[in-house]
Amino acid sequence: MKLITYTQGAGPRPGLLVGDSLVLDLLAADPSLLTNWHGLLPRIEIVRALHDRLQPAAERAAAVLAQGGEVGLPFVDLRRCFLTTPVILPSKIIAVGLNYRDHAAEQHKPLPETPLLFSKASTCLQAPGGPIELPEGLDQVDAEAEIAFVIAKPGRAIARERAREHIGGYMCFNDISDREAQYSDKQFFRGKSLDTGGPCGPFLATPDELPDLGMGLRIRCLWNEVVMQDSNTDQLIFPPDYLISYISRHMTLLPGDIITTGTPGGVGVFRQPPVYLKPGDQVTVEIEGLGVLGNPVRRWRAPA
Numbered sequence: 001m002k003l004i005t006y007t008q009g010a011g012p013r014p015g016l017l018v019g020d021s022l023v024l025d026l027l028a029a030d031p032s033l034l035t036n037w038h039g040l041l042p043r044i045e046i047v048r049a050l051h052d053r054l055q056p057a058a059e060r061a062a063a064v065l066a067q068g069g070e071v072g073l074p075f076v077d078l079r080r081c082f083l084t085t086p087v088i089l090p091s092k093i094i095a096v097g098l099n100y101r102d103h104a105a106e107q108h109k110p111l112p113e114t115p116l117l118f119s120k121a122s123t124c125l126q127a128p129g130g131p132i133e134l135p136e137g138l139d140q141v142d143a144e145a146e147i148a149f150v151i152a153k154p155g156r157a158i159a160r161e162r163a164r165e166h167i168g169g170y171m172c173f174n175d176i177s178d179r180e181a182q183y184s185d186k187q188f189f190r191g192k193s194l195d196t197g198g199p200c201g202p203f204l205a206t207p208d209e210l211p212d213l214g215m216g217l218r219i220r221c222l223w224n225e226v227v228m229q230d231s232n233t234d235q236l237i238f239p240p241d242y243l244i245s246y247i248s249r250h251m252t253l254l255p256g257d258i259i260t261t262g263t264p265g266g267v268g269v270f271r272q273p274p275v276y277l278k279p280g281d282q283v284t285v286e287i288e289g290l291g292v293l294g295n296p297v298r299r300w301r302a303p304a
Contacts, residue, residue: 099262
């Protein structure tokens with residue numbers, strides 16, 4: 001299933017993406033369901049049963065749309081929706097640095113023996129298509145294509161062989177990074193927590209949609225149609241199941257928590273000469289099976 005959160009003249013609502021043009025509004029289909037994915041992910045089998053039961057109706061609704069007709073609840077025309085981030089305000093965003101072999105190679109660094117972890121503020125999240133805002137004076141901002149996964153079941157000290165049971169889904173993530181702050185601070189939190197600096201989506205794909213814990217997928221990042229990164233998740237040093245086991249030794253993982261798995265080689269800062277985002281750019285993350293995440297870049301000025 002492809003899980004989304006969307007708005008259509010009201011607050012965010014959970015839905016399922018059906019094909020390329022149709023949304024199944026879960027609250028319209030079953031008002032007893034919880035209103036966000038933090039609550040729904042631990043009960044995903046209920047959502048799956050609802051999806052399967054309404055599949056014939058969804059196929060009929062999709063055919064109506066294809067013929068130029070209108071659909072009614074619990075179905076919604078995707079063209080009339082605004083997609084938000086699949087998960088809203090998670091309790092934490094945990095990121096992994098130096099987790100691709102080709103990214104380590106471009107820095108001439110040895111492969112790490114343990115994951116390099118840092119966090120991003122949850123206020124960094126940005127919707128698909130929403131602007132990446134560069135504050136005045138920030139001119140060394142970079143983009144990083146990443147595959148992220150979202151926790152479905154809470155857990156602490158999770159065994160690696162049970163880790164996949166805790167994954168609710170996978171999505172595209174763009175780890176926007178202020179390199180000046182990242183390196184001058186000697187730690188990553190400020191430079192990685194820009195408002196709008198965590199675009200994600202457009203949907204959250206449940207684990208059955210992807211093979212082998214999200215491994216073996218082509219991942220690309222384009223700036224204005226110029227390919228900056230073109231790699232494969234097989235380059236990951238520490239895969240999702242290892243990360244869950246490693247991280248949960250020290251902290252409880254909660255439903256809705258986002259773990260971003262690192263970026264491949266090709267980022268702007270390590271090019272010669274370095275290149276950075278500028279207002280007017282368009283940044284696109286593409287991951288096989290996870291769709292396309294595109295965001296424009298613009299300058300942000302503080303109100304007078």
